[in-house]
Amino acid sequence: MLIKPLLDENELLRKVTMGNEHAFKILYDHYRRLVYPRAFYLLKSESLAEEVLQEVMLKLWQTAGKLKADTNLAAYLTTLTRNRSFTLLKRKALEAKTDLELGKGWTEQDNGTEEGILLADTKKLLAKGIALLPPQQKLVYELCHLEGMKYEEAAEKMNLSVETVRGYMKLALRFLRAYLKTHTDVVALLVIFKLF
Known part of the structure; x- marks a missing residue:
């Protein structure tokens, strides 16, 4: 075009x-x-x-x-x-390719208690990552991801443009994914995907 x-x-x-x-x-x-x-x-x-x-x-x-x-x-x-x-x-x-490799030999088992503990630990780790975000990114993440506000609502509340809110959310998510990847193992990453 x-x-x-x-x-x-x-x-x-x-x-x-x-x-x-x-x-x-x-x-x-x-x-x-x-x-x-x-x-x-x-x-x-x-x-x-x-x-x-x-x-x-x-x-x-x-x-x-x-x-x-x-x-x-x-x-x-x-x-x-x-x-x-x-x-x-x-x-x-x-x-x-990674999913295919991880899927080989994977058997479904009920590890409810273990998964629950892992999920709780991951939520604590996520909370630590959120605390490390710059103030504007942290506020956008909390408003949009935790409180469920739309970008437009968060932009109005923060007196910012919708594009700026989107940019802050993108940066926050990128940081949190990187933070979680460096502070957890592969099994925990599989549980983390339930949080995002």
């Missing part, structure tokens, strides 16, 4: 560098029509395409000040989208 650049794109990028959320929203709304369809075409998954969209736009928010004035933003975002999509495809292939 061919997306024409915005007339005042360089000015919008300059404003984004200064933290202007309105300028970012204009860029986000304009270029989501490029990023999401491309990610969906590559990944064949709405949720994964949405994940790529959020990550690409978060990257734009973080790198807007580093882009040169003559940067072709559409090409830049297309490259980010392709690279992130391929990374996700590789991860999914690795997960499928």
Whole structure:
């Protein structure tokens, strides 16, 4: 899909560098029509395409000040989208291979008590990870994931844009997954998936 650049794109990028959320929203709304369809075409998954969209736009928010004035933003975002999509495809292939390996010789047994203890320990570990989050990420995680608020509701409560709330949630989840992976073993990871 061919997306024409915005007339005042360089000015919008300059404003984004200064933290202007309105300028970012204009860029986000304009270029989501490029990023999401491309990610969906590559990944064949709405949720994964949405994940790529959020990550690409978060990257734009973080790198807007580093882009040169003559940067072709559409090409830049297309490259980010392709690279992130391929990374996700590789991860999914690795997960499928791992699931297959773990599934060999797996027998279903009733380990209710053991699983209950493991789940309780994992919840404690998750609580420690949540406590380590930066304040804004922690609040977004608690509002959206623990209290069940929608991003729009959390954004209104925190006086932030929905895109910012999504970005904070993405960063919080990424940190928590990494934290749990480094503080637990494979069996516990299987139980953790029940929490996410």
